[in-house]
Amino acid sequence: MGVMLTNKNWETPYYAHIGDKDKLGDMWSANLHYLNIPIHIGYMMPVSKKISLFMNAGPYWGVGLFGKYTMTSGDKDTTIAENIFKDYLKRFDCGIGWNRY
DSSP states (O other): OOOEEEEEEEEEEEEEEETTEEEEEEEEEEEEEEEEEEOOEEEEEESSSSOEEEEEEEEEEEEEEEEEEEEEETTEEEEEESSHHHHTSOSEEEEEEEEEO
């Protein structure tokens, strides 16, 4: 068990269908930062004297600390929200995670 600061970014173009043509418009992007607390249980399986496989899985809980939501049109960046969790997204996150080594 530990605490992780994770960065979850995304970027997507905005498309518009005008007449018979698709037009690429503005680019939307978000830069999100979460504090995640994973509760994972692991298992180590020895393969040989020097090699072992390790796997872990379990739930995690996260809280959104800060993030910015922007739109890029041409060469101009416009900030839509300084704190994306205040205006657009839910601050709390949870899920299932796993790793293998």
